[in-house]
Each structure stands twice: as structure tokens, then as C-alpha cells.
Amino acid sequence: MNPFEMVVLIVVTVSIAGVLRTRFKQQDGKPRVDDEQARRQDARIAALEERVKALEAVVGDAQYELRRQFRDLGAQDLKSGTPPN
Numbered sequence: 001m002n003p004f005e006m007v008v009l010i011v012v013t014v015s016i017a018g019v020l021r022t023r024f025k026q027q028d029g030k031p032r033v034d035d036e037q038a039r040r041q042d043a044r045i046a047a048l049e050e051r052v053k054a055l056e057a058v059v060g061d062a063q064y065e066l067r068r069q070f071r072d073l074g075a076q077d078l079k080s081g082t083p084p085n
Contacts, residue, residue, distance in 0.1 A: 002072035
């Protein structure tokens with residue numbers, strides 16, 4: 001697992017834990033979250049989800065690009081006849 005995937009996993013885990021903690025507090029008879037706070041939390045979760053999607057896109061693109069560069073380097077070595085190091 002590379003560092004970017006780890007960041008994504010941590011962000012998702014923290015988000016889910018926050019939602020579950022809020023839900024369990026509501027079930028324990030404690031005061032419910034007011035509408036304004038709920039809207040802020042929904043907006044924050046939506047923003048975090050967008051950040052996760054962006055990170056996934058960057059990680060995916062970077063891995064694809066790196067594989068392509070290695071493949072191209074290997075093809076160049078085969079054409080030139082030099083053995084790989």
C-alpha cells in the first residue's frame with residue numbers, strides 16, 4: 001500500500017468513525033444534533049469525499065504513468081541492445 005492510499009484510508013476511517021459516534025450518541029438519549037450542525041457535518045463529509053476522490057485519481061494516474069515510463073524504458077533498452085542494469 002502506498003502513502004497516498006494510506007491517506008485515503010485514514011480520511012475515510014475518521015469520517016466513518018465520526019458519523020458512527022454521532023449516531024450512537026443520539027441513541028443513548030443524549031441531545032440530538034441540531035439542524036445547523038447536521039448541515040455542517042454533511043457539508044464536511046461531502047468535502048472529504050471529494051478530496052478522497054481527487055486523491056484516488058492522483059494515485060491512480062501516477063501509478064499508471066510510472067508503469068508506462070518503465071515499459072517505455074524497457075522497450076528502449078531492447079531496441080538499443082543494451083542489457084538492463
